[in-house]
Amino acid sequence: MHISNKVLWAVISFVLGIITSSFFNFNINIFIIYIFFLIAVIVAIFLNKKIIIFIFILFFILGIYRFNLSKPDFTSVYNLNDSKVLITGFVDDLPEHKINKQNIILNNIIINNKNYKNKILIITELYPEYKINNYLEIECDLKTPEKFENFDYGAYLANKRIYKICYYPEIKIVANKNFTSHSFRDGGKNFFINLKLKQIDLIKNNLSPPHSALLSAIILDERSEMDAYTKELFSKAGISHIVAISGMNMAIIGFLIFWGFVYLGLSRKKSFKFIIIFLIFYVLLIGFMASAIRAVIMSLILMYGCKEGRLSSSTRALIFAAGFLLLLNPRLLRWDVGFQLSFLATLGIIYFYTIFDKWLKKIPEKIRAILAVTLSAQILTLPLIFYYFNIVSFISLITNILILPVLPVLMVLGLLFISLGFIWSKIAVVLGILIWGILEVIIKISEILVSSGFYFKI
């Protein structure tokens, strides 16, 4: 067996290990791992040269072990009772300014003179607005997140290592963390956060919600301004995926831009280069966000297949990427909808694009590419969307075919907007109007199609 195949099997068994432990509760410790390791060695020795079985068992166990490391340990906030406590900590990320409340995530928290590594979510009034790096002291009534109807809020928050929430506590700003004296990494983080804040302001000063909220969600992954009406509208229309920087989204956008270049006469190799430059520029501009990097990885994997002219050559890269992302955070697999959708959409495009392309032979080439990519991206994600959102949108096919082609245009205009807008405010106004127009068309199309009632909700 070729060496790269062995690595591939190692990754697959690692992922299988994570899958198994995500769904069955194993309380595994080093001792058990050691025993399994011994068994693996013995098996490998007895079944001469069957090293693959050894690799399989070893990485399977490593997968289980990695997952176990991600569980809340006994020193975590998870084990605290719901009670009144005094908490101090840093505001860790940009507070989310919702329509009628503010969500703050507190990190490096100290409760009763004890340090915790977890974060706490604070929900409070709109004003005063708290800022990142504020050091807060709060009188908190700890609450464990509860399940809404179908949505496991607790599991969702646990992905971000948040196990407790404070609703409308007394808050005092004690101090501000000063970044300039800190490390290079902090300085970088500070730079990109300031950049992002400026970009958000630029959007807010030129557009109003829901358009501003949609634009920040689509290009900056900043969804705090999204309102319930638009969310529901998009989920009924089957286009919720466009309001996040997801692999699904980026894969489709990258794919369409790639074929756009090819259509304009560029070679596949050159198109691939342009896509790489575009994606790097994009990641730089929005400040190396984790979600963006993840999405760009998915997109690049697909583009590689496009360049090679054989989409299936992307499979291996996709599995490696999934393994790598799960190594960083194994909880993504079961509890992160975005990860699941991205992976399945990319997988769908890789395997079903050519099939749909063949089926739709009679349709003109340009439309066929769009049709085939929307269909193949959705074929594996539909069951999942039904499972999570209890909506089967029969119109989603139509909305996606109408809306996905303008997504790359929106993306490019949005990026021009947040880069050129700083230099010349007139440009921002003109681009803002164009973006508004596109978003308005997207909203109107969804409204018209949703009013037809062809969606199915449990």
Place this chain on the structure above:
Amino acid sequence: MPKKLKIFLIIIFFIIFIIFCVLYFNYNNNKFEVIFFNVGQGDSVLINLPGNNEILIDGGPDKTVLYKLNKYLPVYNRDIELMILTHPHADHITGLIEVLKRYNIKKIMRTGVEDNSEIYKEFINISNKKNIKIIKPEDFDKIKLDDKNILKIIYPRENLENKSFSDLNDSSIVVKLDTPEKDFLFTGDISVDIEKEIIVNGVDISADILKVAHQGSNTSSSEEFIKAVSPAFAVIPVGENNFGHPSLRVIHRLERLGAQILRTDQSGDIVF
């Protein structure tokens, strides 16, 4: 390649052209509108005068007002000529803060009454930071908005700067919009006491459309006051609440005195 590129560019310019056409036809600059926004339990009114001339009275209890402005103002219009803060209660001021941040406000009219809430501090901070001109209601009897429309200041007639009120509602700015066709009276949250004071002052407060004070609470809208206004329409901006707003007694009183009741919680945005 050049031919394909040409087609590509033509399509793009065509799309841009369509967008601008839609914009142009969608927004007729010469219309006159007064819109009572449905912002839930709170007040927010936009007076949209011909020629991109807007007055925003209060902003409601959350950021909903932004959605409303987006709906009723063209995307390129980021200017609001005058913002009136009737009084600094959360259900009137909250939405204004976000409007202050995101729109270009030319002037703010406020009383400057004493209030220590965080929200009011934020309002003052932002208006100072953006260097927005502040005007005081007592300095004007009327403001000529254009050659037809006049904004009359009914209350307060004295300087309330840093004055403390046991009930901030009673510091509300009351204005009347005089137009050739119909008159509007905006009452903020004034209580019966202030209504009396206004009647005693002897100003003409008769109007076709009355914004009912304080979400139709029974502490406002006395019989004498409504008689003096004698409105054809009484608009009650109200949302879900635990205060029993609007009061049934007030509704009956308004109906008995010949006013048709319009509620934002039932009709959504109310446009005149």
